[in-house]
Amino acid sequence: MTSTLTARKQRSDLPEARRSDVLTFRQRLNRLDVKASPYLYIAPFFILFGLIGLFPLAYTFVVSINDWNLLTGPGEWVGLANYAAEMVDPFFWKSLFNTMSIFLLSAIPQLIAATFFAAILDQNIRAKTFWRMSVLLPYVVTPVAVTLIFSSAFDEKYGLINNVLTAFHIDPVAWKTDVFPSHIAIASMVNWRWTGYNALILLAAMQAVPRDVHESASLDGAGSLRRFFSITLPSIRPTMIFVIITATIGGLQIFTEPKLFNATSATPGGPQRQYQTTVLYLWDMAFNRQNFGKASAIAWLLFLLIVIIGVLNFLISKRIATTEAKVSRRRASKRLAAYEADRALGAGSTSTLPAAPAADDAKRES
Amino acid sequence: MSAIATKQAPAATTHSRAPRRRSMGIDRRPGWFTYAVLIVIFVGGAYPLWWSYIAGSSPSSVLSAQWPPILPGSLFWKNVAEVLDTVPFWLALGNSIIVSSVITVSVVFFSTLAGYSFAKLKFRGREGLMVFVIGTLAVPTQLGIIPLFMLMKQFGWTGTLGAVIVPTLVTAFGVFFMRQYLLDVIPDELIEAARMDGASMLSTFWHVGVPAARPAMAILALFTFMTAWTDYLWPLLVVPQNPTLQVALSQLQSAKYVDYSIVLAGAVMATIPLLVLFVLAGKQLVSGIMAGAVKG
Numbered sequence: 001m002t003s004t005l006t007a008r009k010q011r012s013d014l015p016e017a018r019r020s021d022v023l024t025f026r027q028r029l030n031r032l033d034v035k036a037s038p039y040l041y042i043a044p045f046f047i048l049f050g051l052i053g054l055f056p057l058a059y060t061f062v063v064s065i066n067d068w069n070l071l072t073g074p075g076e077w078v079g080l081a082n083y084a085a086e087m088v089d090p091f092f093w094k095s096l097f098n099t100m101s102i103f104l105l106s107a108i109p110q111l112i113a114a115t116f117f118a119a120i121l122d123q124n125i126r127a128k129t130f131w132r133m134s135v136l137l138p139y140v141v142t143p144v145a146v147t148l149i150f151s152s153a154f155d156e157k158y159g160l161i162n163n164v165l166t167a168f169h170i171d172p173v174a175w176k177t178d179v180f181p182s183h184i185a186i187a188s189m190v191n192w193r194w195t196g197y198n199a200l201i202l203l204a205a206m207q208a209v210p211r212d213v214h215e216s217a218s219l220d221g222a223g224s225l226r227r228f229f230s231i232t233l234p235s236i237r238p239t240m241i242f243v244i245i246t247a248t249i250g251g252l253q254i255f256t257e258p259k260l261f262n263a264t265s266a267t268p269g270g271p272q273r274q275y276q277t278t279v280l281y282l283w284d285m286a287f288n289r290q291n292f293g294k295a296s297a298i299a300w301l302l303f304l305l306i307v308i309i310g311v312l313n314f315l316i317s318k319r320i321a322t323t324e325a326k327v328s329r330r331r332a333s334k335r336l337a338a339y340e341a342d343r344a345l346g347a348g349s350t351s352t353l354p355a356a357p358a359a360d361d362a363k364r365e366s
Numbered sequence: 367m368s369a370i371a372t373k374q375a376p377a378a379t380t381h382s383r384a385p386r387r388r389s390m391g392i393d394r395r396p397g398w399f400t401y402a403v404l405i406v407i408f409v410g411g412a413y414p415l416w417w418s419y420i421a422g423s424s425p426s427s428v429l430s431a432q433w434p435p436i437l438p439g440s441l442f443w444k445n446v447a448e449v450l451d452t453v454p455f456w457l458a459l460g461n462s463i464i465v466s467s468v469i470t471v472s473v474v475f476f477s478t479l480a481g482y483s484f485a486k487l488k489f490r491g492r493e494g495l496m497v498f499v500i501g502t503l504a505v506p507t508q509l510g511i512i513p514l515f516m517l518m519k520q521f522g523w524t525g526t527l528g529a530v531i532v533p534t535l536v537t538a539f540g541v542f543f544m545r546q547y548l549l550d551v552i553p554d555e556l557i558e559a560a561r562m563d564g565a566s567m568l569s570t571f572w573h574v575g576v577p578a579a580r581p582a583m584a585i586l587a588l589f590t591f592m593t594a595w596t597d598y599l600w601p602l603l604v605v606p607q608n609p610t611l612q613v614a615l616s617q618l619q620s621a622k623y624v625d626y627s628i629v630l631a632g633a634v635m636a637t638i639p640l641l642v643l644f645v646l647a648g649k650q651l652v653s654g655i656m657a658g659a660v661k662g
Contacts, residue, residue, distance in 0.1 A: 030566075037567035038489035045480040046495075048536040053502065056510025056517075063512055120403050123396040131404050133648040136655070137411040140640040142596040144612040145633040148619060149418045152626040158429040160417065167432045196411065197655060204656035245504070253508055256598045263619040279508070279599075287603070292512055299509040306506055 064296035082297035095281035103251040105187035117199035135196030205239035422631030445631035458614035481544025547582035585654035
């Protein structure tokens, strides 16, 4: 025991240059271990991810510049002809319109509702865990089950929703035939499943706001509504951006809900493709019409769209954040100046309390 | 150790302020409005499930009733039998359990290994590779289905569970999540100490890294399992004849005429396993989502 200890001590005391001369086999092994292990540990991830994630995506591009059929395999090299064909295909544009429409109908109401739910949960309520779990309940219902449940509720003849509408003497809505109602129906499935999940993410962000900030504002006389708009909302903005970006990546790839919304339609996405999203169009092109070349071009166009929207999202939210920071910094310095002037005037009666939040604000915003 | 001490310090100060804060009214118990909203949210989340149980336990004529009934009927088991006749429910359930479990074990293992390396080991190119991982977080790998499908066909894997499992063996999110967690949770001194005691790199990972990573591994496992369980597009493509639960469920309504009481009985049956999971691990799901938000 002592011998190994001293041996190791000696080894570490040796200067770098001399050490390599006296390396034993074990030391060499140890050195290799230190050098190689980090790479060995990350290698499985990179190899597998390359094979199952990146290679297929890259190969999709190869397929897209060929005339490629599901059954006959690769045909001629056609350059960007598949892309050109899709760019003038009305079905492609229709699918993009449907995707964007369903995405906006789900993302915007969902974000507003999730923020509201989070604000409700962010109070000092009783049985916190129970209520937090209860907003998450829809999340454990799988998208397939959600779609089956909602597509029965939105059935045009015997659906729960039209039944209730008729009971109130409102005309039934053609949920599965008309464009806009079908988009609302599909968006409502997404909203039902994901609002609670996003509410919990936003709740976590709200709870990370230091209590002192609320405290100071409260002392300043800000009510809970005022505090929500002036403190809570600005401080959860990074998390909101995170939620929006994840919602964008997921929302632009929506598949299950429109696929199963109307089982009696032979064309996926409705007889007139009223709610055929782009991924569904891709699916139809690849596996029903068996045109892999065009389907791959669709995949790449959608990929580019997702990247562009993601980057735009990021830039816009960054721009908003910086301008807002500038404005609030200006505001804070004004307030600070006013306060200093006040004190300089010798308004000794002013209590020291309001000063604390002002200074606090300035520090936070700078 | 010092890191832990500094972390506790601010917590202690806020704690001592607690009584003062209460008097200022920002921690007041909310009024009835809050609870009314919470109840509405709860009913909105639970009602579609309850209603599918009602419809799944009644004859299909119940769907044309003007006002939906409040109480379930008595035909649930009859409809369940019908579901079992229409689709291979037990096979699908077994397939889903196998697929989701294998994917979960693989994702958690490889993510912990790579996450540990990124968080705690020093090597050349670490920053660059991590940026690459973060960049791929946003890549929609689902769009690579066409070459993946061709590969599976080429290998003759279509129809086997391997075809479902292989494309999700690792995720960039898993690596990112484990790295973020391990970054602050293991003090570097602990790893150095283990190395000083003569532990090899692997045994340091196993005896220091893995025990520290356990809470995050549990959360990652839960979410990976959920994601694998709910996946529909890819299994529908490669194993329509040897279905996972989601594929089998969707096949319930693939007929010309859709009998919703049977479809909804199936939806209830397929939701029960996850409801059980929710009751057992709902708390962990909640804290997992909330923890991921702060880290991410």
